[in-house]
Amino acid sequence: MLLQQLVNGLTLGAVYTLIALSFSLVMGILGVLNLAIAELFMLGAYFGFTAIIAQLPLPVALAAAMLGSALVAVVIQKVAYEPLRNAPIVTPMLSTLGFSIILQNVATNVWGSDPLQLTDEVLPGRLTLGPVSISTMQLLVMGSTVTLVAILAFVVQKTPAGRALRAVAENRDVARLLGVSAARVTLLAFVLSGVMAGAAGVLIGMHYAVITPYMGVDIGLKAIAVMVIGGTTRIWGALVAGPLIGIAEVMTVAYGGSQVRDFVVYGLMILILLLRPQGILGGSRSEQGQRV
Amino acid sequence: MSTYYAGLLADVGILTLGGLSVYIILATGQLSLGNAGFMGIGAYITSYLTVTLGLAITPALFIAAAASGLIGIIVGFPALRLRGIYLAMATLGFGEMVRSFFLNLSAMGGSSGFHGMKHISVGYIWLWATGVLLVVMLLERSRVWLEMQAVHDDETAAGLVGLNATAIKVGAFGAGAAVAAISGGLFAHHHVYIEPGNFGFERSIDFVLAVILGGSTVGPGALVGSLVLVMLPEYLRFLADWRLAAFGVLLIAVLLVRRQGILDRSLFRRLSLRGAA
Amino acid sequence: MTAPALLSLKNVTKLFGGIRALADVSFDVAPGQIVGVIGPNGAGKTSMFNVITGAYKADSGQVVLAGKDVTNQPPHRIARAGISRTFQNIRLFGGMTVWEHLLVSQPHSESLMRRVLPMRWADPAALRRAEEVLAFFGLEEMKDRNARSLPYGLQRRVEMARAVTARPKLLLLDEPVAGMNHDEAEGIRKLILRLRADGLSVLLIEHDMAFVMNLCDYLHVVDFGAMIAHGRPEDVRADPVVLEAYLGRAA
Numbered sequence: 001m002l003l004q005q006l007v008n009g010l011t012l013g014a015v016y017t018l019i020a021l022s023f024s025l026v027m028g029i030l031g032v033l034n035l036a037i038a039e040l041f042m043l044g045a046y047f048g049f050t051a052i053i054a055q056l057p058l059p060v061a062l063a064a065a066m067l068g069s070a071l072v073a074v075v076i077q078k079v080a081y082e083p084l085r086n087a088p089i090v091t092p093m094l095s096t097l098g099f100s101i102i103l104q105n106v107a108t109n110v111w112g113s114d115p116l117q118l119t120d121e122v123l124p125g126r127l128t129l130g131p132v133s134i135s136t137m138q139l140l141v142m143g144s145t146v147t148l149v150a151i152l153a154f155v156v157q158k159t160p161a162g163r164a165l166r167a168v169a170e171n172r173d174v175a176r177l178l179g180v181s182a183a184r185v186t187l188l189a190f191v192l193s194g195v196m197a198g199a200a201g202v203l204i205g206m207h208y209a210v211i212t213p214y215m216g217v218d219i220g221l222k223a224i225a226v227m228v229i230g231g232t233t234r235i236w237g238a239l240v241a242g243p244l245i246g247i248a249e250v251m252t253v254a255y256g257g258s259q260v261r262d263f264v265v266y267g268l269m270i271l272i273l274l275l276r277p278q279g280i281l282g283g284s285r286s287e288q289g290q291r292v
Numbered sequence: 293m294s295t296y297y298a299g300l301l302a303d304v305g306i307l308t309l310g311g312l313s314v315y316i317i318l319a320t321g322q323l324s325l326g327n328a329g330f331m332g333i334g335a336y337i338t339s340y341l342t343v344t345l346g347l348a349i350t351p352a353l354f355i356a357a358a359a360s361g362l363i364g365i366i367v368g369f370p371a372l373r374l375r376g377i378y379l380a381m382a383t384l385g386f387g388e389m390v391r392s393f394f395l396n397l398s399a400m401g402g403s404s405g406f407h408g409m410k411h412i413s414v415g416y417i418w419l420w421a422t423g424v425l426l427v428v429m430l431l432e433r434s435r436v437w438l439e440m441q442a443v444h445d446d447e448t449a450a451g452l453v454g455l456n457a458t459a460i461k462v463g464a465f466g467a468g469a470a471v472a473a474i475s476g477g478l479f480a481h482h483h484v485y486i487e488p489g490n491f492g493f494e495r496s497i498d499f500v501l502a503v504i505l506g507g508s509t510v511g512p513g514a515l516v517g518s519l520v521l522v523m524l525p526e527y528l529r530f531l532a533d534w535r536l537a538a539f540g541v542l543l544i545a546v547l548l549v550r551r552q553g554i555l556d557r558s559l560f561r562r563l564s565l566r567g568a569a
Numbered sequence: 570m571t572a573p574a575l576l577s578l579k580n581v582t583k584l585f586g587g588i589r590a591l592a593d594v595s596f597d598v599a600p601g602q603i604v605g606v607i608g609p610n611g612a613g614k615t616s617m618f619n620v621i622t623g624a625y626k627a628d629s630g631q632v633v634l635a636g637k638d639v640t641n642q643p644p645h646r647i648a649r650a651g652i653s654r655t656f657q658n659i660r661l662f663g664g665m666t667v668w669e670h671l672l673v674s675q676p677h678s679e680s681l682m683r684r685v686l687p688m689r690w691a692d693p694a695a696l697r698r699a700e701e702v703l704a705f706f707g708l709e710e711m712k713d714r715n716a717r718s719l720p721y722g723l724q725r726r727v728e729m730a731r732a733v734t735a736r737p738k739l740l741l742l743d744e745p746v747a748g749m750n751h752d753e754a755e756g757i758r759k760l761i762l763r764l765r766a767d768g769l770s771v772l773l774i775e776h777d778m779a780f781v782m783n784l785c786d787y788l789h790v791v792d793f794g795a796m797i798a799h800g801r802p803e804d805v806r807a808d809p810v811v812l813e814a815y816l817g818r819a820a
Binding site: 430431433434435436438439441442444445446448449450451452453454455456457 | 643648661665669674676677678684686687691731732735
C-alpha cells in the first residue's frame with residue numbers, strides 16, 4: 001500500500017535525518033568523518049533500553065540515551081580527535097574507528113551479543129487514518145525528530161553558541177581571531193552530534209523493540225550517504241535527504257527487491273558527489289566553504 | 293605448521309596484498325575506502341574462470357587483475373573530480389555498490405555465495421604477496437614513484453614540471469585495483485567459498501588499517517600492518533572477551549604516538565642496513 | 570634584423586566574470602633576453618604567468634613558444650614544450666628532499682622502462698644532470714634534507730633549481746627576490762645572469778625596482794590587465810604614464 005510505505009519510509013527517514021545530522025555537525029565544522037557515530041547510535045539504544053527495563057518512564061529513557069551518548073561523544077572528542085586535530089583526515093577518522101571497535105566490544109560484554117528484546121511494547125496503539133495505519137511509536141519517532149531538529153535549528157541560528165559554531169564552520173582561523181574558542185565549539189559540535197545519534201538509537205530501538213551491538217554499522221554507512229546527498233555543506237540538507245532516502249529505500253524494497261536497495265542509495269550518493277557535490281540543498285557550488 | 297597457523301599466515305598474505313592496493317593509491321594522495329570492491333571483483337572473476345571455465349589459477353589471477361585494473365582506471369576518472377574526504381566517501385559508496393551488485397548476481401550465487409574452487413596452498417599465496425611487494429619496493433626507487441609523490445604533495449606544481457597528474461592518479465587507481473583483485477582471487481581459492489559479505493566496508497577498512505598502522509610511507513608497511521592485524525588478536529587471547537577493545541586501544545595509541553605508522557623510511561633503512569651487515 | 574621571438578603573446582584576454590584580468594595583452598620575449606613585468610598589485614601579472622603556463626585558459630588570443638602555438642594546452646604539455654616557472658609563494662613538494670626535487674623534474678622520458686626501473690640503474694643521465702644542477706645552485710650540502718625544512722632563501726633556490734633541471738627554453742620567475750635582503754637578492758641576480766649565459770631566457774615579475782632596473786634588458790608595465798608602457802628600464806623609469814599608475818594606486 002503506497003501510502004503505508006510512505007509512512008514507513010518517513011519513519012526510517014526520520015532516523016536517517018538524525019544520524020546524518022550527527023555526522024554533518026562534526027564533518028561540517030571540523031571536516032572529520034566520525035566513524036564512531038554508529039556506535040553512539042547503538043549506545044543510545046542500549047542506554048534507553050536499560051532505563052526502560054528498569055521501569056523508568058519514557059522521557060527518562062530518552063534523556064538517558066541522549067545524555068549517555070553525548071558523554072561518550074565528549075570522550076571521543078578528547079581522546080580521538082583533539083590530539084590529532086592537525087593530522088591528515090585519515091588519522092582522526094581511523095582513531096574514531098578504534099573507538100568504534102572498543103565501544104562495540106564494551107557493549108557486547110556489558111549487555112551480551114545476543115539481541116536484546118523488550119518484553120512489552122513501549123508505546124502500544126495504532127492510529128488509523130483511512131488506508132494508513134501509523135503506530136504511536138512511529139508518531140513518537142517522527143515527532144521527536146521534528147522537535148530535536150527544531151531545537152538544533154534554534155541553537156544553531158539563534159544562540160551565541162550556535163553563531164560561534166557557524167563561524168568556525170566558515171573559517172576557523174578568522175573565528176579564532178574574533179575570539180571564538182575553537183575548543184569549545186568543537187566540544188559543542190561533538191555533544192550535539194552525540195545527542196542526535198543517541199536519540200536516533202533509542203527511538204529506532206524502541207520502534208523495532210530489539211537491538212544488538214552491531215546495529216550501528218549498516219545504518220551508519222547509509223547515514224553518510226544521506227549526509228552527502230543532502231549536502232555536507234548545509235546540515236539542513238539532512239532534513240530533506242533523510243525522508244527522501246528513507247522513502248526511496250522502502251519503495252525499492254517493496255517494489256524492486258531488497259537486494260538492489262543499497263545499490264540505489266550508494267549510486268545516488270556517488271552521482272551527487274560527481275554532479276552536484278554541494279548536495280540537494282547545498283546552494284551554488286561556490287558556497288562550498290559554508291558548512292553549517 | 294598446524295593448519296590453524298597456516299590459515300593465519302594465509303590471511304596475512306592476502307591482507308598484505310590488500311594493504312598494498314590501498315598504499316599504491318594513497319601514494320598519489322587519494323584515499324580509497326572501497327578497495328574491497330576490487331577485491332570482490334577479483335574473487336568472483338577468478339572463481340568463475342577456474343570453476344566454470346576450468347582455467348588454472350595463475351592465468352585466472354592475471355586475467356582478473358587485468359579486468360579489475362581496467363575497472364579501476366574507469367573509476368579513477370570520475371575520482372579526479374573529488375578530493376580528500378569526498379573522494380573517500382565516493383569510494384566507500386563504490387565498494388558498497390559492488391557488494392550489492394554481487395548480492396544480486398544470481399549467476400554467481402547471489403547472497404548464498406559461490407563455492408567449488410580448488411584449494412591453494414599458503415605457499416602459493418605468499419609467492420604472490422612477496423612478488424607484488426618486491427615489485428612495489430622496486431617501483432619505490434623509480435621515477436614513477438617520485439612522480440606519484442609529487443602529485444601527492446602538490447598537483448599544480450607537479451603539472452608545471454611536466455607531470456601528467458591525471459595519468460598518474462588514474463594509473464594508480466588501476467594498479468591498486470589490480471593488486472586488490474589478486475588479493476581477492478587468492479582469498480577465494482584459499483577459503484574455497486565466497487559471499488558478497490566478505491567484500492564489504494569492514495574489509496576495505498582492514499586494508500586501510502594495515503597501511504596506516506604498519507607504515508604509510510613504505511611498501512613493507514603493509515606487510516607489518518597485516519602481521520599486526522592478524523597476529524595481534526591471537527596474542528591478546530589472554531584478554532578473552534576484551535580482546536577487540538584492547539585492539540582498538542592499541543590502534544588509537546599507535547595513531548597518537550607514531551602517525552606515520554610502525555615502519556617508516558628511516559627505520560626501514562636502519563633495519564635493512566643492520567641485516568646486510 | 571631581429572631574431573624570431575621565443576615567446577609571443579598575441580592579444581591575450583582573460584576574463585573573470587566581468588573583470589578583465591588581462592586585456593588584449595601582446596608582447597614578445599626574444600631568445601636570451603631577461604624581460605621584466607612590473608605594475609601595481611592586482612595588475613594582472615600573475616594572471617599572465619598563469620595563462621602562459623596553462624593554469625588559466627585564455628578567453629582569446631594566442632601564446633606562441635618558438636613558433637609553436639601552445640595556447641590553452643594542459644600545463645604539463647606546456648612544461649614539456651620548454652616553459653618553466655617558480656611561484657610567488659614557493660610551491661615545493663612537502664615530502665621530498667632537495668635531491669628528489671631534481672630527479673622528478675628531469676626531462677620527460679618516453680621510455681616506460683626507464684621510468685619504472687630504479688633510477689640508480691636505469692637513468693644515470695638523470696642523476697648526472699641532477700648533480701650538475703645541485704652544483705650550479707650550491708645546494709650540494711642540503712641534497713638529502715627535506716626541501717621545506719630549509720631556510721626561505723634556500724627554498725627559493727631549490728624552486729629555481731627544480732625549474733631549470735629539464736633545460737627549459739623560458740623560465741618564468743614570479744617575485745624571485747620577495748622577502749630577501751640585499752645580499753640574498755644579489756645572489757639570485759647573479760644566478761639569473763649565469764642561467765642566461767647558459768642559454769635560458771627569463772621573464773620575471775618583481776616589485777623590487779632596484780633589482781628589476783639592474784637586471785632586465787627590457788620592461789613591460791601592466792595595469793588593470795593592460796600593457797601601459799614598455800621599453801628599456803631607463804626609459805620606463807621616467808615614463809609619466811608609469812608613474813601615474815603607481816602613484817595613482819597609492820592614492
